Amino acid sequence: MKKLARDPQIVWRNEKRREEEILAALERGEDVGDRGSVILIVGGTMHQLNLVGGYIWNLCDGSRSLDDVVETLASEFDVHDEVLRHDVEAFVNDLVGRGWLRYA
Amino acid sequence: MPDPISDLFSAPLTFNWTLSFRCNFSCLHCYSREEIAQELSTGQNKQIVDLLAQRQVPFINFGGGEPLIRSDLYELASYATANGLNVSMNSNGWLVDEAAAEKLKSSGFRSVGISLDSADAQRHDEFRSMPGAFARATAALDALHAAGIKTTMSSVVSRINHESFRELLDLAEAHGVSQVYLHNFKCSGRGLTTAKSSI
Numbered sequence: 679m680k681k682l683a684r685d686p687q688i689v690w691r692n693e694k695r696r697e698e699e700i701l702a703a704l705e706r707g708e709d710v711g712d713r714g715s716v717i718l719i720v721g722g723t724m725h726q727l728n729l730v731g732g733y734i735w736n737l738c739d740g741s742r743s744l745d746d747v748v749e750t751l752a753s754e755f756d757v758h759d760e761v762l763r764h765d766v767e768a769f770v771n772d773l774v775g776r777g778w779l780r781y782a
Numbered sequence: 783m784p785d786p787i788s789d790l791f792s793a794p795l796t797f798n799w800t801l802s803f804r805c806n807f808s809c810l811h812c813y814s815r816e817e818i819a820q821e822l823s824t825g826q827n828k829q830i831v832d833l834l835a836q837r838q839v840p841f842i843n844f845g846g847g848e849p850l851i852r853s854d855l856y857e858l859a860s861y862a863t864a865n866g867l868n869v870s871m872n873s874n875g876w877l878v879d880e881a882a883a884e885k886l887k888s889s890g891f892r893s894v895g896i897s898l899d900s901a902d903a904q905r906h907d908e909f910r911s912m913p914g915a916f917a918r919a920t921a922a923l924d925a926l927h928a929a930g931i932k933t934t935m936s937s938v939v940s941r942i943n944h945e946s947f948r949e950l951l952d953l954a955e956a957h958g959v960s961q962v963y964l965h966n967f968k969c970s971g972r973g974l975t976t977a978k979s980s981i
């Protein structure tokens with residue numbers, strides 16, 4: 679199965695401090711869906727990925743297929759496999775559509 | 783006031799780096815030419831690159847002064863690129879011929895900005911106090927373009943161009959420039975003394 683890889687032209691960075699804040703907010707039961715922990719600079723514009731999006735982005739290093747990414751996340755999140763697969767696939771397809779990720 | 787977005791950044795996104803205040807030009811409006819400062823050695827500059835890489839600062843933009851006056855610019859840029867940073871610079875273009883453009887490309891420059899203040903050669907040359915500056919700057923844009931480096935154009939807003947931005951944009955387009963930046967005049971350094979009379 680084809681592996682998922684990031685566009686090497688995209689400059690990005692994990693924001694550790696933000697990630698810690700988000701994890702703490704999550705513990706407090708807050709909604710963290712729109713809080714970014716990974717920033718991407720694409721064509722001079724900054725974008726953010728939320729916690730789960732950031733995990734997926736980090737996993738797409740050219741060594742994992744979509745199945746591998748789902749499997750890795752499944753071991754970390756307590757979500758039904760089918761739901762997780764559906765969400766990850768939708769997210770990955772969005773980024774592939776933007777050209778930020780590609781199947782190599 | 784704290785900014786909730788930038789506040790949580792672990793480090794800056796761009797490091798604007800004045801390697802040297804020296805320049806082969808002597809523009810009347812220059813904010814840096816009156817500065818005198820001891821320059822760091824290549825080794826010290828590499829230590830700064832190490833620090834930036836460690837902190838995950840993704841972009842370095844070399845400015846000055848004229849960055850190409852430093853003979854170790856290529857070495858520093860290669861070092862920064864090898865450490866995962868993205869380098870760009872702003873230059874007056876005088877020293878950027880085809881060979882320099884190739885060297886900039888091979889040392890990892892992603893983008894180079896050239897200063898051009900007017901689409902009228904004579905006006906630009908007068909503003910920069912350097913006959914031939916316009917011809918060299920446009921030739922630099924072409925050489926960079928041919929070498930495959932993205933180019934941008936920087937213009938200081940002043941009396942010589944405030945009514946002719948369209949022509950500046952046309953000039954940029956004719957030379958394959960991807961972005962044009964308009965800068966405000968900085969009232970410091972030499973710019974402070976000449977502000978009233980000539981800008």
Ligand code: SF4
Pocket residue numbers: 805806807808809811812813814815846847848874
């Ligand atoms: S404005 Fe730029 S080109 Fe002109 S003297 Fe200053 S550093 Fe040199």
